[in-house]
Amino acid sequence: MNSPEPARARISIIGAGPGGLTCARILQQHGIAVTVHDRDPGPDARNQGGTLDLHADNGQTALREAGLLDEFFALARPEGQEMRQMDLTGTITSHQVPEADELFKPEIDRGQLRTLLLDSLRPGTVRWGHALDTISGPDEGPRRLHFTDGTSIETDLVIGADGASSRVRPAVSPAVPGYTGVSFLEAWFSDVENRHPDIAELVGQGSAHAADGERGLFAQRNSGDHIRVYLIRRVPADWIGASGLTAEDTDGIRALLLGEYAHWSPRMRQMITENDGLYVPRPIFALPVPHTWEHNPAVTLLGDAAHLMPPLGVGVNLAMLDAGELALALAHAATVDDAIRTYEKTMLPRSTRTAKTLEGGAEHLLSAGVPDFDSDNGAQP
Template sequence: MNSPEPAHARIGIIGAGPGGLTCARILQQRGMTVTVYDRAPGPDARDQGGTLDLHADNGQTALREAGLLAEFFRLARPEGQEMRQMDRTGKITYHKVPAADDRFKPEIDRGRLRDLLLDSLKPGTVHWGRALDTVGGLADGPRRLHFADGTTVETDLVIGADGAFSRVRPAVSLAVPEYIGVSFLEAWFSDVENRHPDIAELVGPGSAAAADGNRGLFAQRNSGDRIRVHIIRRAPVDWITRSGFTADDTDGIRALLLDEYAHWSPRMRRLIADNDGSYVDRPLFALPVPHTWEHSPTVTLLGDAAHLMPPLGVGVNLAMLDARELALALAHAATVDDAIRSYEESMLPRSVETAKALEGAAEHLLSADVPDFDNDDPRR
């Protein structure tokens, strides 16, 4: 089959996260037809999680291309760039306060960013409740999307923007994410200025981190007067069940954590014990480095589906940069095949370079040394 012109191609994006939605937005602005499929039953089916910092040299460039940068700055929190590094007693060992006009990487809640992108799309672009099972069809097209509900859709280009455990990835790669040995346990604090004023003061308007060499805490202010804390530890991927608990056994997990952090100050231990509601287990996975694949004229990947790395502040920015580059390649190429080649020729070397820099870097989250936050190394 001859590769179609992008303007006449049926383009299907799997995953309505920041990368997939950014790609859809830019494609629509360039006059192309695109459909986004997402497994969630609707846009409000689950909490979108914490906050993201969008960098001027990647995430923001994608929003500028999408015509959404001004609206992003209206929603973003520049004060969220403040960073405090503390020891296990709560003593501040490093404190960076952003200048009033600093807009290099302001914070925005995931939910607000997603709403910004969703609202920018044509009605009906996103098809909810469509959980992809497999990608079938011929390698040179057309492709057939097989959904969990038994339905199928034929398409000329499949863009996998469906995250760490992508159902599109097997169409081009045998690689699977591997647990890296470090686990995040998420705790949330609501109405912090009234209900948790000491924690609000400790964390400030941005982020606060502490570690002792074996375990750490990373707290981050969110909008809506909320704070999210990541409790960071080396642990087996199934540490909760190995400890005899279930995920909703909040009291048991809390007691175990307080014992592990017994040598931390009472004030710092409040970041573990005073949370509202249950904990959320988020073990960290990464794709093998380097992760590349043989070119396909009908399938490509972006974001975590293409280059899952430790969560050190680059993931969403790379996903949105991928989305921008792929959408522009489709806008300028004669065929879908040409566009994918052009996109992957720049995306794959860039992602491999970053993945190599970040390989093993999750260990820095546990280090008691004060990081050099002014260093351009992505591990910092």
């Protein structure tokens, strides 16, 4: 089969996260039809997670191309760029405070960003409740998408924007993410100025980090007077069950943590044990480095589906940069095949460089110093 012209192609994006939605928005800006399929039954089916910073040289670049940069700045929190490094007593040892006009990487809640992108799309672009099962058909296309509800569709281009557990990835790569040996345990704090004022003072308007070499803590201010704290520990991926606990056993997990963090000050332990509700385990996985694949004329990947890395401030930014570059390649190429080649020629080397820089980086969050992965591709936490 000859590769179709993008304007005449049936383009299917799997995953309605920031990367998939950014790609869809820019394609529509260039008059190219696209459909997004997502496993969630609707846009409000689950919490979208905490806050993220969008960098001027990647995430914001994609939003500018999408025509949404002004709307982003209206929602973003520049004060969220504040970063505190603390010792185990809660004493600040390093303090980065943004200038009044600093906009290099302002924070925005993930849910707010997703809503901004969703609202920018044409009605009906996202098909909710469409969980991809498998992909069939010849490599040269067209491909057939088989969904778990028993339905299927034929498409000329499959874009895997479906994250760490991508169902598209097996169509081009046998690689699967591996556990890094480091796990996050998320704790939520609500109405912090009234209910948790000491924690609000500790964290400030942005983020705060502390570690002792074996365990760490990373706290982030979110909008709506919320704070999320991530307890960072070197543990087996199944540590909760191995400890004889369940994820719902908040008291049991809290007791275990109090023992592990016993030498931290009572002030710091507030962020470990006074959370509102359950703890949420988040083991950290990463794809092998490098992760590349043989070119396929009808399937490609972006974001975590293509280059899952430790969560050190680059994931969403690279996903949105990938999305913008792929959409522009499709807008300007003669065929879908040509567009994928153009996109992957830039994306794969960039993601390989970044992944090599961040390989093993989750371990750095356990060190007392501030992690710094500065590079020419904007890989900064």
